[in-house]
Amino acid sequence: MTAGQTHQTDNWGLEDSIPATRRVLSAWRPALLLGLMAFTWTSPAPAQDLVEVEEEELVVDQGFEMSESNFDQWIFGVPTSDHGRKRVESLLTLNVEAINHVCGLTEDQVAKLELAGQGDIKRFYDDVAVLHDKFMKVRRNRNAVNNFYQELLPLQARVNAGLFKEASFFRKVLNRTLNDEQSSAYEAAEWERGQFRYHAKLALVVSMIERTMPLRAEQRERFIQVLKEETQPPKAFGQYDYYVVLYQLGTVPDLKLKPIFDEAQWKVFQQHAAQGQAMGVWLKQQKLLP
């Protein structure tokens, strides 16, 4: 094999093939030009209906396209809607079972609750379908997707908080269906669940603060105790529970908290509290603050 052959092989023979292409194109240039002109003259004006469709479509950002799975991920927290839908539906069964466990439901009560829950699921999927159609229209335009995401947040919060909470058909039917004894038992069980969940998040906030401001055991205990006494669980539990606690750090009277820390710690604590307060407007908008 000669040096020249090696060179050709390394470049996949492209250097030789380009001049050949040029020769062909040069020879055929008059014919190609005529063809191009003829094509341009014979192209009819676009139909009116097509213009209307294009006007509805947004400008496409080159190289930008959100896949459909993004939508499912945002709504359900998983990239396939099948998984998410199963989760939503199983939640109804689990809720009815949990209430049954606490209250001892009759068959009639179970049937009513299941029907109401199906109504909530239907209403949720109707809203999902509307947003899905909108997503498919905007998914190739960066700005439009950003704006769309803001519209999607309430729906995302709804599914994260659970579809069978306040203002749901399920909850309304539950309130009307349970007798007084069942109602008391149910409220007590839900209160306990809420306390467990809130106290877990509250301790998590303290633990995270301790990453950069370790506390002595005695300080930690007092800090947690004050937070338990002076703060409240969010209006609706969901993915922002942590920030609801963080926000409330700044609402606890200084008189209660300051004695727990020394001066240097107090300064650091105030910075953490300020971070939480900065989220106040947004948390209020989402109606999460107690």
Add this chain to the structure above:
Amino acid sequence: MPRTVRMVSGLLMVCLAYAFVLADEPPPQQEAAPAAKKAAAKRAEAKKDDAKEKKRKAKAPAGYEDAPEAGDPPQARNVAAAEVVVEAMEVQEFEAVGENIAQFLAGGANAEVLQLEKQLLPQFTPLATAELSFIHRACDLNLEQRKKIKAASDTCVKVAARRYAMAQRGMMIGRSGRSQPTVPDPAELLHQALAKVLEETLQEEQQTVYAAEMEKRRAFRKRVAIDNTVAAIDERLVLTIDQRQQLTETLDKNWQPSWVQSMEMQMNNNQYLPSIPDQFVVPVLSETQKQVWRAAQKHNYAVWSGLNWARQGAVLDDFPLVENEAVVEREPAN
């Protein structure tokens, strides 16, 4: 005209226009540059590279002059060398590191570990700053003790960062040899790195105080991780009070230290369901709950986090190295 026909036509027009442009371009000249010219260009290039390298080394922290920069082309992956690193990490006990941390660092590491270590240092440093402040508070250190601990702390931070980098590198290439890889807790790595100097510096009584505080802090973190994990499962499976209690007890009994890492994810993501072995969860569930649990998407505990918070949050930083700057500790009011 249908839309697809218009699109194909448009594409055809672009191809034709390109063909004309191509045909008008002059063919490339196969002009060979004179050898002397090539050599001069090569020398100039090498000189430029040398200057750039000197500048980079001057900027790099001491001990990291030869570590690659972020954005450098990836090094050829030396799997065999990485295996050795991982094996060493797994075999080496923390106590052994504590015995001779200088030797541990002198042992070196491959370039990728060094690069990771360099990136991790600014994240470990705030953890160390806060921890030293805490030790001072808990143990009421004198000036001499503070100076001694401070002098050793930079090396301890380096050791912790390197161990974390080695573990991360080991996991990246999938050579940990474990079905569920263990993620080191950055705070624990730091405590272990500091252990030797604290043992040498603190008086017995101070050591007892610090050990007791550490034990309580670890117990608290474990409890936080368990409660948040149970809360996450409860949200998904709507547990009864009894089930929550049973699950809490089971997790407590079978606790793995690396599970603490799940806390970072539970801050922001209420959909995060940690990958706890079924044997600890399934026995307490009803039939419907079992089905949902098995179908649910779980996440591995191997989350490389634990350090972001240290970068974002305010850091307790008061470890005075002169007597008149000593912190006057406030007596907590009862």
